[in-house]
Amino acid sequence: MIETRELTKQFKDVRAVDGIDLTVARGELVALLGPNGAGKSTTLRMLTTLIPPTSGSARVAGFDVARKQREVRLRIGxxxxxxxxxxxxxxxxELISQGRAYGLRVPAARKRADELIDSLGLGEVANRTVSTLSGGQRRRLDIAMGLIHAPELLFLDEPSTGLDPQNRANLQEHILRLRAEHGTTIVLTTHYLDEADSMAERVVVIDHGRIIADDTPQQLKAKHVGDRVILGFDSEQAAARVPDGTRDGTVVRITSDDGPRLAARLASLGPVSIEVVRPTLDDVFLTLTGRSLREDVAAPAPALLEA
Amino acid sequence: MTSLLTDTRVVFSRELRPVVRDPFSVIFSMVQPLFFLGLFAPLLPGDGSLQWFVPGIIVMSCLFGSSMTGSNLLFEIQTGSHERMLVTPLRRPALLIGRALKEIVPMLAQAVLIVAVCIPFGFRLHLGGALLGLLILAGFCIGLGALSYTLALASKNTEWLFWTVQQTLLFPLLLLAGVLLPLDDGPGWLQALSKINPMTYVVNAERALFNGEVLTRHTLAGLVAAVLVGALGLFVGVRAMQRSD
Incomplete structure (x- = not known):
């Protein structure tokens, strides 16, 4: 569905995207994860023909994004x-206008608009002026507009930014349902870790315009961080019976690919407490880059202080 | 299948829809010309002054409306709805041409309204000439609208630029076209500036045509000026839209 080779975008003084090779197969749900300014949106804008690549190439839905823009646009949302x-x-x-923009005739566009208004629960607000809608309603309308031509490939750029938790959950549910019902290939960018974690079966971690990791969330965590098992004992002698890990008084910490299994095995040593800490994608990012994605959200404040 | 023509029609009807849904917006956007009609026209000397003044006010109304229309696009660039259009298969020139063509509709509505308001005060309508006049004005306002959209595309990251340029050009164009007062007795330099203002020729043509004088050199000059402004606007506008991202 998507195949890029050395895809690069150079703005005046920054290389926003720096040689990305990405292949996405039909039916996949891929999340591009990275801090603000990592190059996620620029990558998406190239894949959707909004901006031309500086160098490298990308084929999307079977067509080159630089040479066959209309063919790509017809097929993607x-x-x-x-x-x-x-x-x-x-x-x-707006839904009808969108349908017409994709070549639907008025009756077909009207029918399709009705379907989407129904399935996205916009019935009560569809006849109101857009400026009077709430953020969550506008977002649902955006999704309806992106789906008007039932695209086989859908791109979403930070779909849940600015939404409250309930609307975010709603949106994620819509996206997952779309995929389950129509087999739509979905590529989304996000800097919400839990979103990437819970929705995507493949996470592509991007930093400074490059792909630094690409795997399932589980594999990323297992490969780059691993589970931590923390055992508490009632005495230091008892703690010393644990063969590996780092000991700190009566507490032992061990890293493992499979924390629960290790914990079950070590239970025979008679610890008073067992805790298994599973890594988050943030831990993965921290291991890979030495920086936290969470900090990034609040980054402007310290930067201002330093200045 | 779609073509440039069907794409243009899609953009045109999308642009027109808010106007159709809320026709009063056309009236609100023309309060300034109505002020000039109500508060300035009575100051003009002579009985035939309305006959001279009204065609100029119709052009003024078109100037105000069309030159501001880019602000709608500017807003849509900022909210993301222009990006939404760019990612559809709509041909880029259609995005500009459809928008510019839409300018004709409020222009016609305003012209009809102004004439209707003035007839009870003694304005005499020569229908044939007036219709030809509106045809010429249509070309002019397509050009103005397209130039305003071009300005909006150029100002996408600097909103003040749009308003600064629009406001700076608005009144010189208006005054140098002799809409409010005739420039015949003005100093030479003022008349020279007036002669390079395409709107001057459009205003003169409208005055002649609304008075029923069809076959005059004013008609021809106004037609040429309107076609030139229209062609220039569409040319630069389409180029700007093709580069839009």
């Missing part, structure tokens, strides 16, 4: 960071 619907328009009107 894209839900950007902003609001797709014009603020002075009504939601239903």
């Amino acid at each position: 894209y839900i950007g960071q902003g609001n797709g619907a014009g603020h002075s328009q009504r939601g239903r009107d």
Whole structure:
């Protein structure tokens, strides 16, 4: 569905995307994860024909993004960071206009708009002016607009940024249902770790415009961090019976590919407490780059202080 | 299958829809010309002054509306809805042409309204000439609209640029076209500036045509000026839209 070779985007003084090789097969759900400014959105904008690559190439839905833009555009859906619907328009009107933009005739566009209004629960607000809708309603309308032509490949750029937890959960459910029902290939960018973790079966970690890891969330965690098993004993002698790990008084910490299994095995040594800590994708990012993704969210403040 | 024509129609009807849904927006956008009609026209000397003044006000109304229309695009660039259009298979020129063509509709509505308001005060309508006049004005306002969209595309990261340029150009164009007062008795340099203002020729043509004088050199000059502005606007506008990202 997607195949890029050495895909690169150079802005005036920054190399936003630096030689990305990415292959996505039909039906996959891939999350591009990385801090702000890592090059995720720029990558997406190249894949969706919004900006041309500086060098390298990308084939999307069977066509080259630089030479066959219209062919690509006909086949992909894209839900950007902003609001797709014009603020002075009504939601239903915008859906019909979108359908017409993809070559549907008016009756077909109207019918498709009705279907999407139904499935995204927009019935009560579809005839209202977009500027009066709440953030969550606008986001659902954006999704409906991106799906008007039932694309086989859907891109979402930071789909849940700015939404409250309930709306985020709603949105994730819609995306997962779309995939289950239609087998849509989905590529999304996010800097929410739990989102990448819970939704995608493949996470591509991007930093400074390069792919630094690409695997399932489970494999990423197992390969780069591993589980930690923390055993508490009632005496130091008892703690000393544990063959490996690092000992700190009566507490022993051990890293393992399979924490629960190790914990079960070590239970025979009679610890008073057993704790298995599973790594997060943030731990993966921390191991790979020495920086935390979480810190990045609050990064501007310390930067200001230093200045 | 889609073509440039069907794409243009999609963009045109999308642009028009908010106007159709809320026709009063057309009236609100023309309060300034109505002020000039109500508060300035009575100051003009002579009985025939309305006959002279009204065609200029119709052009003024078109200038105000069309030159501001880029702000809608600017807003859509900022909210993300322009990006949404760019990712559809709509042809880039259609995104500009459809928007520019839409400018004709509020222009016509405003012209009809202004004429209707003025007839009770003694304005005499020569229908044939007026229709030809509106045809010429349509070309002019397509060009103005396209230039305004071009300005919006150029100002996408600097909103102030749009308003600064638009406001700076608005009044010189208006005053140098002799909309409010005739420039015949002005100093030479003012008349020279007026002669390089394409709007001057459009205003003169409208005055002649609304008075029923069809076959005059004013008509021809106004037609040429309107076609030139229209062609220039569409040319630079389409180029700007093709580079839009």
